[in-house]
Amino acid sequence: DADVTQTPRNRITKTGKRIMLECSQTKGHDRMYWYRQDPGLGLRLIYYSFDVKDINKGEISDGYSVSRQAQAKFSLSLESAIPNQTALYFCATSDFGQNQPQHFGDGTRLSIL
Amino acid sequence: ILNVEQSPQSLHVQEGDSTNFTCSFPSSNFYALHWYRWETAKSPEALFVMTLNGDEKKKGRISATLNTKEGYSYLYIKGSQPEDSATYLCAFGRDDNQGGKLIFGQGTELSVKP
Numbered sequence: 001d002a003d004v005t006q007t008p009r010n011r012i013t014k015t016g017k018r019i020m021l022e023c024s025q026t027k028g029h030d031r032m033y034w035y036r037q038d039p040g041l042g043l044r045l046i047y048y049s050f051d052v053k054d055i056n057k058g059e060i061s062d063g064y065s066v067s068r069q070a071q072a073k074f075s076l077s078l079e080s081a082i083p084n085q086t087a088l089y090f091c092a093t094s095d096f097g098q099n100q101p102q103h104f105g106d107g108t109r110l111s112i113l
Numbered sequence: 114i115l116n117v118e119q120s121p122q123s124l125h126v127q128e129g130d131s132t133n134f135t136c137s138f139p140s141s142n143f144y145a146l147h148w149y150r151w152e153t154a155k156s157p158e159a160l161f162v163m164t165l166n167g168d169e170k171k172k173g174r175i176s177a178t179l180n181t182k183e184g185y186s187y188l189y190i191k192g193s194q195p196e197d198s199a200t201y202l203c204a205f206g207r208d209d210n211q212g213g214k215l216i217f218g219q220g221t222e223l224s225v226k227p
Contacts, residue, residue: 004156035217042117042202042217043157058214090156098145098206098215101159 003027006091006105014113019078021108023091031094032074033102034058034066036087043090049074081112117205119218126193127226133189134221136203140184145206147215148177148188152199160188160201193225 004025013019030051035043045058047066065077078085088109092102118137126132145164151157161170166181174191190197200222204215
């Protein structure tokens, strides 16, 4: 079983729909992250959470919201999806500190028509 | 805005060639530099995390060096094999009391032909 699991793996939906991407982890890490990847760009941070009561905006949080339901679960929502949110989304986890590697899920490919 | 730049954007080599690519990052407030390997249809996997100026890390045929004073890291692959084909990402961790937050470069896409 994967240590970091993302659901769904693929999703096609229409403009204006509400979408939730879910991430769960069995690594016991406090820190969790949501990134999006677009062709030609690096991974860009959407939101991150350092523990259950902590939520922080990343560099591209507009149009997204998150919920940290438990240490193991971190979900990303698009309240009203728009086509330029079509991208590959990754969830990641890590231990404390920038010297700890991040562990990624397999990604969710989201297409908004 | 902090920029992390990787060069080249893509690289095509023959099996057996040795290759290297560069990650440039801000030289101030350095905390850590990460390298990740990302194969198509898979998730990025950590290769190295380096924290000290002059650090050198090695894993099999892949090695990395770090110069924090001038803000660059090199990743080397000796005797490239087709299975080395992947996108290699670097990421910069800044010493700003936001431990764990990384800024990623756009990646170097390596293709190794048999």
